[in-house]
Amino acid sequence: MVTGGAGFIGSSFSREVKKPVIFDLLTYAGRLENLIGVDHIFVKGDIRNYSQLEDTVKKYDIKIIVNFSAETHVDRSINNAHIFLDTNVYGVVNLLEICRRYDTRLVQISTDEVYGEQENATEDFPLRPSSPYSASKASADMFILAYVRTYGVDAIIIRPSNNYGPRQHIEKLIPKTIVRTLLGLEIPIYGKGDQERDWIYVEDTAKVIAQLVETGKKGEIYNVPGGQRTTNIKLVEMIGELMGREPKIKFVKDRPGHDKKYSMVSTKLSYKVTPLKEGLSKTIKWYLENEWWWRPLLNDEYFLRETSW
Ligand code: NAD
Incomplete structure (x- = not known):
């Protein structure tokens, strides 16, 4: 189940x-x-x-x-x-x-x-x-x-x-960046965008x-872990490059308690991961081809709001 x-x-x-x-x-x-x-x-x-x-x-x-x-x-x-x-x-x-x-x-x-x-x-x-x-x-x-x-x-x-990948709600950073860039909207970035995340x-x-x-x-x-760490700002820039469009970045008030980084390693497993650029390209392609999927979510308040605090 x-x-x-x-x-x-x-x-x-x-x-x-x-x-x-x-x-x-x-x-x-x-x-x-x-x-x-x-x-x-x-x-x-x-x-x-x-x-x-x-x-x-x-x-x-x-x-x-x-x-x-x-x-x-x-x-x-x-x-x-x-x-x-x-x-x-x-x-x-x-x-x-x-x-x-x-x-x-x-x-x-x-x-x-x-x-x-x-x-x-x-x-x-x-x-x-x-x-x-x-x-x-x-x-x-x-x-x-x-x-x-x-x-x-x-x-x-x-x-x-x-x-990250297909079917992620547009409240989350990567789909939010893709969809807002497609619609020509600004992309709110918390603080300086220097927080590090590890993507899989x-x-x-x-x-x-x-x-x-x-x-x-x-x-x-x-x-x-995905073993592919990057800052939020670099990630958004990378998405813009792959989409062939300049993302309209807007720096906004940082999230309270925001973790600067997540960093973990696995001591027990070995597996293959999709390189970040390749995975992002596949993800962008999916959102481009599946507008029917994300269009009904456009009124979501966490997609629309710059910050929630
Ligand atoms: P999501 O928000 O996309 O989906 C959550 C699902 O849980 C939805 O289908 C929702 O309808 C269902 N749900 C919520 N409350 C429920 C309830 N009370 N009873 C039954 N179903 C309920 O989440 P996701 O991003 O796919 O994450 C899945 C899991 O992986 C979560 O436990 C999350 O903490 C964990 N996780 C997510 C990420 C990430 O980057 N997305 C990273 C690490 C771990």
Whole structure:
């Protein structure tokens, strides 16, 4: 069962597995359109609702849950942390309770943001989250490790770095830059744009996760860095170059608590990643060819606003 399978990474992962049961609430971030071409069973449900989860796990005799469902936008978490606590923590505890009772395996998709600004973080680094979003993801990771130890639940934690690629909501930096550039709009850049992020193409992440679903060892944490670090400003300039258009950059007030960098390494895995320029070209091409997909999102307040604070 793929929870959050109608979102950005979850829908890419769902293309890597055979006929998944997709359990998704279809919030503003989840769309059935993301599953066009995927042979799947769809269940509209909420991970905050234990009985909906239980009914689905029993009905389809689910043995593995891969959890992508979450509130994922840091800016939104700064304005309203409560739903991040509900979905990202309480929802994960519900999943853990299911796994405990039904002997189901849990594969949790966490994030490099749980390490905060630490340099070259390995899987055993302390968690130092800075935003309400990353604090909620770090809390979920702690609950998972506690359930592994206390109840012997079979769970693993995967921490990918920043993902980019087709079907990412236009509230996020890369699609926002592509779409705003296409429309001739300004691109708001927080602070000086010197924050460093490590980018990985979504299909690469999906493949690594698919492998780990089979091979990941109970209680283990796996970092999945892209190994391609760049500053936000350089990234936006690179997108402009690849699009053959000058992006209209507008520097705006920095995000409160903004992490200067994310930097982690993997000590456990080796895999191939798409070079950043190649992945960005594919992503731009996808947004150019799929205006029908992003046009309905143009009124989203986090696409429209320069800052949210
Ligand atoms: P997304 O925002 O695109 O999708 C989230 C999905 O979860 C949506 O389909 C939404 O409908 C669903 N959802 C939300 N609340 C739900 C609930 N209560 N019950 C059931 N479904 C619910 O997210 P994404 O960018 O694909 O991220 C997926 C996961 O990967 C998240 O857990 C995120 O923390 C993690 N992650 C994302 C990135 C990234 O760069 N996008 C990087 C590292 C980790």
